Each structure stands twice: as structure tokens, then as C-alpha cells.
Amino acid sequence: MVSLICTLRHHTDEVTCCAFSPSLLATSSGDKTLRVYTTANFSELPFSPLRGHGYGVHCCCFSSCGSFLLSCSTDGSVIVWSAETGEVKETLEHPGRSPLRVCALAPDSSLLLAGACDGTAALWDFRSKTLRRCATVSEASVVACCFSPCAQMFVTGCTRGDLKLWDAHTSLLHAEKDAHDLGVTCCCFAPQFIINGCCVEFRLASCGQDSQLKIWIVSQREGAACTMNLLQTLTSQTAPVLSCAFSSDGEWVVSGSVDKSVAVYDASLGTVLQTLKQHDRYVTAVALSPTFPWIATGSMDRSVNVWRIGDGDDSTAAESKETRCQGRKLPGHSGLLLTDWSEDDVQTWLRDEGLVELVGIFKANNIDGPELSQLNKETAAELGIESVGLRGRLLRKIEALKAEQNGSEAPDEFLCPITRELMKDPVIAADGYSYERESIESWIRGKNKTSPMTNLPLQTTLLTPNRSLKMAITRWKSNQETAAQSSSTSDNKS
CATH class of the missing domain: 2.130.10.10 (YVTN repeat-like/Quinoprotein amine dehydrogenase)
Structure with missing residues (x-):
């Protein structure tokens, strides 16, 4: 341990x-x-x-x-x-x-x-x-x-x-x-x-x-x-x-x-x-x-x-350090839902997921967020993605992305009380509740330092990382990806 x-x-x-x-x-x-x-x-x-x-x-x-x-x-x-x-x-x-x-x-x-x-x-x-x-x-x-x-x-x-x-x-x-x-x-x-x-x-x-x-x-x-x-x-x-x-x-x-x-x-x-x-x-x-x-x-x-x-798996820490060093937010980590993504957002996501070879195909076919969310094995083949392995990897990543953004499928405690979206960097505020860091920081800047949950004054604006919750969310996302992979394997066999 x-x-x-x-x-x-x-x-x-x-x-x-x-x-x-x-x-x-x-x-x-x-x-x-x-x-x-x-x-x-x-x-x-x-x-x-x-x-x-x-x-x-x-x-x-x-x-x-x-x-x-x-x-x-x-x-x-x-x-x-x-x-x-x-x-x-x-x-x-x-x-x-x-x-x-x-x-x-x-x-x-x-x-x-x-x-x-x-x-x-x-x-x-x-x-x-x-x-x-x-x-x-x-x-x-x-x-x-x-x-x-x-x-x-x-x-x-x-x-x-x-x-x-x-x-x-x-x-x-x-x-x-x-x-x-x-x-x-x-x-x-x-x-x-x-x-x-x-x-x-x-x-x-x-x-x-x-x-x-x-x-x-x-x-x-x-x-x-x-x-x-x-x-x-x-x-x-x-x-x-x-x-x-x-x-x-x-x-x-x-x-x-x-x-x-x-x-x-x-x-x-x-x-x-x-x-x-x-x-x-x-x-x-x-x-x-x-x-x-x-x-x-x-x-x-x-x-x-x-x-x-x-x-021994410090992928969460590595992800956090990588995001900080890049100095920008990936589309999948923004406030935009997948259905609101532009074509550029989709192409950026492909590059960040190691699917650079698909950028040209998606650009030529004007694939944006709504179309990406509807992509399946048949439409991927119609796009000319002939490699079964590449097609399967794409579909697994799409399923994982949809699971990440679909708050209704995630346990309620994994969702930020302010945005109702899956948290990536949960922090504990003075009211004892956990929030997505960016959301609560924005709330504190724009409001009179009251709790979003109780409406009582926050005794301090200090935010503490909730490491246990972040690890639980990471495990849940991993399980979602595994489930998506199993589903994709079953579809390929059928």
C-alpha cells in the first residue's frame, strides 16, 4: 500500500x-x-x-x-x-x-x-x-x-x-x-x-x-x-x-x-x-x-x-502534471458536452488520444461532436477505417468518453454539485462537500463566499484535494472502459 x-x-x-x-x-x-x-x-x-x-x-x-x-x-x-x-x-x-x-x-x-x-x-x-x-x-x-x-x-x-x-x-x-x-x-x-x-x-x-x-x-x-x-x-x-x-x-x-x-x-x-x-x-x-x-x-x-x-499506479498524478504543463484544457476536460464539440474539438481529441492517423479522415468527412457520439462499427467502416484493431480502439475511446461525460451513469457522489458533471479534480470546501476545483473556485470568485449546498458563509476559502474520491472516480472510469472494450469485442464477434 x-x-x-x-x-x-x-x-x-x-x-x-x-x-x-x-x-x-x-x-x-x-x-x-x-x-x-x-x-x-x-x-x-x-x-x-x-x-x-x-x-x-x-x-x-x-x-x-x-x-x-x-x-x-x-x-x-x-x-x-x-x-x-x-x-x-x-x-x-x-x-x-x-x-x-x-x-x-x-x-x-x-x-x-x-x-x-x-x-x-x-x-x-x-x-x-x-x-x-x-x-x-x-x-x-x-x-x-x-x-x-x-x-x-x-x-x-x-x-x-x-x-x-x-x-x-x-x-x-x-x-x-x-x-x-x-x-x-x-x-x-x-x-x-x-x-x-x-x-x-x-x-x-x-x-x-x-x-x-x-x-x-x-x-x-x-x-x-x-x-x-x-x-x-x-x-x-x-x-x-x-x-x-x-x-x-x-x-x-x-x-x-x-x-x-x-x-x-x-x-x-x-x-x-x-x-x-x-x-x-x-x-x-x-x-x-x-x-x-x-x-x-x-x-x-x-x-x-x-x-x-x-x-504503484500514479497515472492520476501524471495526468495532473501533464495537464498543468500543457497550459490548456483538453476538449474532454472542458465544460462542453460531447454533443457541443466542434470539428476542431474532435480532431484535437483524436490527437490527444493517440489516433492521429484518423484526423485526416474525420476532417474530410466533417465529423463534429454529435456525429462522433453516434459513431458505431458500421459507420466507422463506411468512413474507410479498415483496420479492425484501430476501429475497435476508436470505439472503445468513444464509449469511455461518453461514459465520462454522461453524469446519469455515474454515482451521484462523483458529480460536482454545481455543474452535475463528473469530477476530474475534486476538492473539499469548508462546508464539507466535494466540488470540481474549477467550479468551486469560480463560485467563490463570483459569489459572496457562501456554500453552494447550504447557503451558509464559508469560514475559509481554502480547498483541499480529495484524493480518495479522485482515485474512486479513476477506478470507476477504468471499469467503464473495460466494459466498453468487452462490448466492442462482442460486437466484433457478432
């Missing part, structure tokens, strides 16, 4: 953190550097490594859009880097120059938070890079912090073992004393949250020196205090758990431990899906890609392992 695809060995000291953007992987280390890799083939970018910190780098993270990379260090500074060029855009210093152990950027890139060894948390306005407040949040070192998906709250964890929930003005909302015996090491929110009437529920993962990974339900009800209730305690690892992260769809949670293992859990059931044991020393960092089924794990053995989730 999870397989190792490559190992990166460029750092000269322990790896302290890993972070993904939609197209990059960043790693930080005690060797004072950050290294940046493209997720196209995990080769290091020309401007890497990034050098600017005077001491070891403890943490790194990307902005949601992927434009900025942030890092914090024992030198008491947060450096904001351009993720495109590696250029230093800003250096923010802790007011007391206390060593910084962790940093986090709000999902909407409005606020930057950094936790320090003196028990303070510094909060900056990220857009103006001005310090809003530096407050004491703990009697011990702050070693963990994360923002809620709505960016209106954040959590801090300390070496004393407490978890505290704060609002954006650094007012304490809830304190969970001794959440982890001997100290918290990491915490992270699941990207999704549930709105039930006037109550909002979040899932929070935390891990610590007690060798446990805990899942909490954080509830915020209008006019009432926030609550934090333990949902489950995961204990498959036998030594302190140093890092944890949710998948982009919130279905998995992954943790790294001093026992040198990486545990992959079903976040809802709390069951262990797989244990990975390829590192030689403590696993200090885990990260999951927001766009592709990849996990990155860093260790004190100075290596970073990159893993692939799934059965």
Missing part, C-alpha cells in the same frame, strides 16, 4: 522537518540549511541548498499557494524565502532573540506563528511582516504549534506536556493540562472541519514523549467556550513519537518515532494500516503532499525517504 520510491541523502546532519507544497518538497536540518526538491522527479533545485541561518534549522513550512517557504532556527529568526528562486524575502526576529523551535503559517497566509524556548509565541501579520504580539503561552519551551483550517485559532504544545488553544488575538480558549506525559513533540489539525448548526468541530492530532499519538475533537460553539475531547489514543509505536501529520483528505494520519518506525493509521478508525521501518535512526519528521499520494519522512540518519501511497 505504501512503497519507497527514493531516498535523498544531501544533508550532513539530522533532518529536522519536511514540508510539501503543491510542487515542491523542502527539508531542513541541523546542518543550518534547507534543501528544496521538485516533486516531478525529486531532483534538487539549482538554488538549493538555502543558507541564511546561523544555527540549526528546526522547522520549515510552505504557504498554501506554495509561493513562500518559511524556516525557523536556534538563531531566533524566521526567514521567508521565495519558493521560486530561493531568494530571502524577509527575516523576522523574535523580540527576545530566543531560539525558535517551531513555526506555522495560517492557511490563508494572514498570520505567522513561531514558538520559542522561553515559552513565548510570536505572532506576525504575514502580509505586512509586522509583529502583532509576543506573548508567554507556557512555562516551558514551545515545541509544537499549528493553525486551525479556518485560521481563526491556533494550538501550542510545550515540553511540559500541555496543549493550549488560542484565538487569533492570543486569548486563551482552552488548556489541556498534561496532554502528553513528559512533553508534547508535535501537533497538527486535519484540513477538514464539520459545521453542525452553530457548532464547528475540528480534529487535532498530537504526539509526545509518552510514545502516544492522540486524536482530539476540538469544538467551538457560538456563544460558548471551546472544548477539547480525546477521541482516541494510538499506541502502536514503542518509543517517543516525534512527528505527526494528516493526509490532505483527513483520512490518514502518519507519525514518526524514536523506535525508527513510521506508522500509517486510518484516522477515523485508529487502526494501523502499515508500519514502515527503513530508517536507521529516530524518525524526526513526516509530511504528506497536498496534491499527490506521497509521504516524506526525515530522520537522524540524515536521510529523507519519499514514499508513494497506493498500488
Whole structure:
């Protein structure tokens, strides 16, 4: 289910953190550097490594859009880097120059938070890079912090073992004393949250020196205090758990431990899906890609392992990368139904499907979308397509195309609620529903940021890729193609 695809060995000291953007992987280390890799083939970018910190780098993270990379260090500074060029855009210093152990950027890139060894948390306005407040949040070192998906709250964890929930003005909302015996090491929110009437529920993962990974339900009800209730305690690892992260769809949670293992859990059931044991020393960092089924794990053995989730078929990722690189949309992936295609659309589709030899025939016979949709074995022969194999391949692709565009044949959950068309790039919005990315982005741009399904305000415009749904749609389309192939074979025999 999870397989190792490559190992990166460029750092000269322990790896302290890993972070993904939609197209990059960043790693930080005690060797004072950050290294940046493209997720196209995990080769290091020309401007890497990034050098600017005077001491070891403890943490790194990307902005949601992927434009900025942030890092914090024992030198008491947060450096904001351009993720495109590696250029230093800003250096923010802790007011007391206390060593910084962790940093986090709000999902909407409005606020930057950094936790320090003196028990303070510094909060900056990220857009103006001005310090809003530096407050004491703990009697011990702050070693963990994360923002809620709505960016209106954040959590801090300390070496004393407490978890505290704060609002954006650094007012304490809830304190969970001794959440982890001997100290918290990491915490992270699941990207999704549930709105039930006037109550909002979040899932929070935390891990610590007690060798446990805990899942909490954080509830915020209008006019009432926030609550934090333990949902489950995961204990498959036998030594302190140093890092944890949710998948982009919130279905998995992954943790790294001093026992040198990486545990992959079903976040809802709390069951262990797989244990990975390829590192030689403590696993200090885990990260999951927001766009592709990849996990990155860093260790004190100075290596970073990159893993692939799934059965090894990354055609979905390849398709996504190919479409981005082309910079245009294929006719079959546009809002047009097949019956609305022009002759040019049909000819473009033939080229993209590897049927270039048929372009001249279709052009000479003025085949447009409606005629393509009615094409069968007999009419294909009348067009002069004599090769049985080529004719069969054409008919199979037409059937697959029609199945893709025929929403009535697809399960309802595969259809975008806005367009009622089969989704190609499903994303989860703040209302908990999945939409075609282009459709919901257009909706948000043109409306007043309300949910298309509930008509309630969207608490955030952050969209999270729904990898599980995309894989399910891909499997369904594959089955449709297989069925079409079987039908075509039967027709040929008859």
C-alpha cells in the first residue's frame, strides 16, 4: 500500500522537518540549511541548498499557494524565502532573540506563528511582516504549534506536556493540562472541519514523549467556550513519537518515532494500516503532499525517504502534471458536452488520444461532436477505417468518453454539485462537500463566499484535494472502459 520510491541523502546532519507544497518538497536540518526538491522527479533545485541561518534549522513550512517557504532556527529568526528562486524575502526576529523551535503559517497566509524556548509565541501579520504580539503561552519551551483550517485559532504544545488553544488575538480558549506525559513533540489539525448548526468541530492530532499519538475533537460553539475531547489514543509505536501529520483528505494520519518506525493509521478508525521501518535512526519528521499520494519522512540518519501511497499506479498524478504543463484544457476536460464539440474539438481529441492517423479522415468527412457520439462499427467502416484493431480502439475511446461525460451513469457522489458533471479534480470546501476545483473556485470568485449546498458563509476559502474520491472516480472510469472494450469485442464477434 505504501512503497519507497527514493531516498535523498544531501544533508550532513539530522533532518529536522519536511514540508510539501503543491510542487515542491523542502527539508531542513541541523546542518543550518534547507534543501528544496521538485516533486516531478525529486531532483534538487539549482538554488538549493538555502543558507541564511546561523544555527540549526528546526522547522520549515510552505504557504498554501506554495509561493513562500518559511524556516525557523536556534538563531531566533524566521526567514521567508521565495519558493521560486530561493531568494530571502524577509527575516523576522523574535523580540527576545530566543531560539525558535517551531513555526506555522495560517492557511490563508494572514498570520505567522513561531514558538520559542522561553515559552513565548510570536505572532506576525504575514502580509505586512509586522509583529502583532509576543506573548508567554507556557512555562516551558514551545515545541509544537499549528493553525486551525479556518485560521481563526491556533494550538501550542510545550515540553511540559500541555496543549493550549488560542484565538487569533492570543486569548486563551482552552488548556489541556498534561496532554502528553513528559512533553508534547508535535501537533497538527486535519484540513477538514464539520459545521453542525452553530457548532464547528475540528480534529487535532498530537504526539509526545509518552510514545502516544492522540486524536482530539476540538469544538467551538457560538456563544460558548471551546472544548477539547480525546477521541482516541494510538499506541502502536514503542518509543517517543516525534512527528505527526494528516493526509490532505483527513483520512490518514502518519507519525514518526524514536523506535525508527513510521506508522500509517486510518484516522477515523485508529487502526494501523502499515508500519514502515527503513530508517536507521529516530524518525524526526513526516509530511504528506497536498496534491499527490506521497509521504516524506526525515530522520537522524540524515536521510529523507519519499514514499508513494497506493498500488504503484500514479497515472492520476501524471495526468495532473501533464495537464498543468500543457497550459490548456483538453476538449474532454472542458465544460462542453460531447454533443457541443466542434470539428476542431474532435480532431484535437483524436490527437490527444493517440489516433492521429484518423484526423485526416474525420476532417474530410466533417465529423463534429454529435456525429462522433453516434459513431458505431458500421459507420466507422463506411468512413474507410479498415483496420479492425484501430476501429475497435476508436470505439472503445468513444464509449469511455461518453461514459465520462454522461453524469446519469455515474454515482451521484462523483458529480460536482454545481455543474452535475463528473469530477476530474475534486476538492473539499469548508462546508464539507466535494466540488470540481474549477467550479468551486469560480463560485467563490463570483459569489459572496457562501456554500453552494447550504447557503451558509464559508469560514475559509481554502480547498483541499480529495484524493480518495479522485482515485474512486479513476477506478470507476477504468471499469467503464473495460466494459466498453468487452462490448466492442462482442460486437466484433457478432
